[in-house]
Amino acid sequence: MNRLSRSSNIKWQLLSYFLAALAIVTGGMGAGWLLWRDALSDNNIWVEYVLLLVASGIAICYMIVTRYQRKIDTLHLAILQLASGNLGERIRPLGMDPFDRIYNDFNVMASSLEKRVKLLQKVGEENVMLQAESNEAAVIEERKRLARDLHDTVSQQMFAIHMSASSLAKMVHRGQTESVAPILEQLVTMSNLTQKQLRGMIAQLRPIELEGKRLSEALDKWFPDYCRQNGLQGSIDIRLDGPLSDGIEHQLFLIVQEGMANVVKHASARHVELTLHDNGNQYVLQMNDDGQGFSSDSIRMNSYGLSTMRERAQKLGGEMDIWSKSGAGTRIKISIPKFMDEDESGGGQSETEQEQSE
Structure with missing residues (x-):
């Protein structure tokens, strides 16, 4: 049997903890009654003694519950990371613990999801390049x-x-x-x-062709020119640890072009901020403007450009989030999963693992 199969069932372990706490309380009461009954009765502190034992039992139960709550919080944090697009998130098993079985199932699920999204991104990149060639x-x-x-x-x-x-x-x-x-x-x-x-x-x-140029080089030239031609004040911040694949660069460039066209046509903005960062697990593209914004009810009226941007992100396994309010500008966030090569991914440690090790 492996370590997970030898682990005790959670419910039996939890029950044994509470029985042990109950045994400590009842044992303390029995010992007090047999050994110090006269002293406790003479000094009228029997009630205080019993309350002390009950408080000790409650403290032991609180420590047990806190320990289990910490394990549940670890699983919850990992689920939130996975839901936000951090597909490299894994939970390190504790070793001979009932929660290892749940953690292992989560890791298997996360690995399967990562492989599928990685395949989806690869297919999306190939389709993008085929469309660009034809x-x-x-x-x-x-x-x-x-x-x-x-x-x-x-x-x-x-x-x-x-x-x-x-x-x-x-x-x-x-x-x-x-x-x-x-x-x-x-x-x-x-x-x-x-x-x-x-x-x-x-x-x-x-439009600046990406052939022969990296995305950062193309945006450094195209973005200021586009802002100047359309009377916008623009700021750009690109922080990438390494080169992106051709398919991702092509799609991100088209997303930026579509987003800026929407700003010029609909936003009536004066300032636009463009950022593209590599946070280790995702490529995050954000476009912020100080224009007139829109309410959630009117998104459908201007949905063609936004839906095109969302579709381009989804082709790479990513997602798009929009925050806007009438008179308060618009913020668009594109998140694209980042996958490392197999030889590079072996030595990494997820945020949950790092938190557990601390």
């Missing part, structure tokens, strides 16, 4: 869309500017100077609108 049709479709946008927006605006400028020249030639000011104001308004539309299209035409 995007010729998407490029053609994007060109058609851009042509339609140019015709429906910039082309019409330029035609209106041309007509206003032509009429302005005729008025100046005829000396109708009193009508010049309104037309000039209209020209300035239309030219500003056209310039804004062109900047948006240029930003869409100039």
Whole structure:
């Protein structure tokens, strides 16, 4: 039999502890009655003696319950870590303890879940790269869309500017100077609108390709340029311990682009903060803005971009959380599990194991 099979059942061990505490109390009362009965009766301290024994029994029971509560808290903490995406969480067995059986089952479950999510992430990365390699049709479709946008927006605006400028020249030639000011104001308004539309299209035409660059290098160049073109104040903080896989970098870059496009279109923000950190078990991407935010009831109205970001995160086994309130900005958090190579993962120790060792 292994150590777990030799472990006593929890209920019998717990019952034996309480029986031992009861035996101590009753034994103390019996010993007091047989050995010190006269002394306790003469000094009228028999009640105090009994209360002392009961208090001792309660203290022993409290110590036992505290010990079991600590083991349950260890399991609860490990479950919370696993639920938050820390798939590398494991509980170190105590050795010849009834809870070892539960801890071992948790470790088996966590290992199985980690392998499945790791496989899901690998498949997601392969699909991402296959889609990136076969995007010729998407490029053609994007060109058609851009042509339609140019015709429906910039082309019409330029035609209106041309007509206003032509009429302005005729008025100046005829000396109708009193009508010049309104037309000039209209020209300035239309030219500003056209310039804004062109900047948006240029930003869409100039996505930085990740080929030959790491994600941090691409974001260091793309993010400030995008903020400057759209009148935003941006701050960026990237802390990665090592290189990411091509699939993860590609998806994270697209998530950032989609998130920033949502900020420009819907948030009316002045400042945007972008962070990407490696916390050892997860890659955590956060985008915070000080815009108008939204209530939970209106999420569906602007859900297309958010759902696309969530789907990209889920393809890598990750998840997206959103915190927003009307008038208080929006915070988006993307968590992607980080998996180490087999030879690197053997020497690590989870947070729960470290807490137990302390």
